[in-house]
Amino acid sequence: MTPAARVAAAIAVLDDWRDGMAAEQALTRWARGARYAGSKDRAAVRDHVYDVLRRAESCARMGGGRTGRALLLGLLQLQGADPAQVFTGLGHAPPPLTAAEAAPPAAPPPADCDVPAWLRAPLAAAVDAPDALFASFSERAPLWLRVNRRRGTPAEVIASLASDGVAARATPLCATALEVTEGARALRRAAAYLGGQVEPQDLSVQRAIARVDWPKTGRILDYCAGGGGKALALADRSAARLFAHDADPRRMADLGPRAERAGVEIVQLATSDLQRVGPFDAVLCDVPCSGSGTWRRDPEAKWRLTPARLDKLKATQDAILDAAVPMVRPGGHLVYMTCSLLEVENQARIAAFLARHPGWALRHQALDTPLTASDGFFCALLTRSE
Numbered sequence: 001m002t003p004a005a006r007v008a009a010a011i012a013v014l015d016d017w018r019d020g021m022a023a024e025q026a027l028t029r030w031a032r033g034a035r036y037a038g039s040k041d042r043a044a045v046r047d048h049v050y051d052v053l054r055r056a057e058s059c060a061r062m063g064g065g066r067t068g069r070a071l072l073l074g075l076l077q078l079q080g081a082d083p084a085q086v087f088t089g090l091g092h093a094p095p096p097l098t099a100a101e102a103a104p105p106a107a108p109p110p111a112d113c114d115v116p117a118w119l120r121a122p123l124a125a126a127v128d129a130p131d132a133l134f135a136s137f138s139e140r141a142p143l144w145l146r147v148n149r150r151r152g153t154p155a156e157v158i159a160s161l162a163s164d165g166v167a168a169r170a171t172p173l174c175a176t177a178l179e180v181t182e183g184a185r186a187l188r189r190a191a192a193y194l195g196g197q198v199e200p201q202d203l204s205v206q207r208a209i210a211r212v213d214w215p216k217t218g219r220i221l222d223y224c225a226g227g228g229g230k231a232l233a234l235a236d237r238s239a240a241r242l243f244a245h246d247a248d249p250r251r252m253a254d255l256g257p258r259a260e261r262a263g264v265e266i267v268q269l270a271t272s273d274l275q276r277v278g279p280f281d282a283v284l285c286d287v288p289c290s291g292s293g294t295w296r297r298d299p300e301a302k303w304r305l306t307p308a309r310l311d312k313l314k315a316t317q318d319a320i321l322d323a324a325v326p327m328v329r330p331g332g333h334l335v336y337m338t339c340s341l342l343e344v345e346n347q348a349r350i351a352a353f354l355a356r357h358p359g360w361a362l363r364h365q366a367l368d369t370p371l372t373a374s375d376g377f378f379c380a381l382l383t384r385s386e
């Protein structure tokens, strides 16, 4: 596909999105009907779509509307490209620009227009430099890997990845984290990935896991395990026996193969097993949240979040913490994590928990943001009195 044909494809996908289809679904639908598109074409179309979703309001204002065509026109203007070179009508390119579309673009709108208005103040309160945070939401998130130290040192992993076309570098911010600087799309074919030496995991998540003083022995439960990313990272930090649970066990489908690749054992538990197997020395609750810390990766989420949905998430977070209490042995740890930047999902949930549960103490809580590490990620460690 030519670059202009990729833009035309992204316009069609964004029209479906504007009509209410989820972006992933719209991309899949387009790809099914575009058998001629190679992997580079699919990646380029996806990049255009996600670049728009991160800055949908800016693109609409620049492009003069909310159709896929207007959004892509706005994106090209924001990127400083010449839309007339793309909107040519030649081959599979989008039709030529109208006179109105060809007029010189306006100045770019302020970055905060791409943050829903009701969330600007609560997000600003989470950081020292709100404008820098809002600007960061327009950028693509870097890809971070976690080195599985059972399988190699960071230096060995960097060398192995390089031989498969993936450039990665270490960071002083976390001993296990590598940032992929080139060749991200080759990762899933790289020997280091297939051999369990690395797993994709954001830098901020790795820092949160590293901050907690996990029990070195005994038993740890990952209560909201999903695909098991946190449980796998924990296996690198503690010799405790690891257990995983999720209210929706189908979400743990990948955990078995991932654990096998990493060379670790994680026992999956059904909800009905918990009482019999517990209590645990530590219980990790990586709860459902707004995902406001990961909007660079999942920009659709910021346009979907509503005050009512946020209230429902807060109630779920409280209910999960309460359900975890009887699973922690006296003197044990309860670890609370979200990928949210919002105080109401983080510090406020911990304060409410402490008010409901005398006999628990807060040991530490910390928030990383795109300004201090990578994703927004919150972690609190609570301990139960003996």
Ligand SMILES: C[S@@+](CC[C@H](N)C(=O)[O-])C[C@H]1O[C@@H](n2cnc3c(N)ncnc32)[C@H](O)[C@@H]1O
Binding pocket: 223, 224, 225, 226, 227, 228, 229, 230, 231, 245, 246, 247, 248, 251, 286, 287, 288, 289, 316, 320
């Ligand atoms: C943020 S995700 C967890 C991600 C996972 N820890 C990882 O690292 O990939 C939250 C998970 O909580 C699960 N969940 C939702 N309500 C729950 C509940 N009441 N009890 C346990 N798990 C729940 C969801 O099914 C979802 O998989």
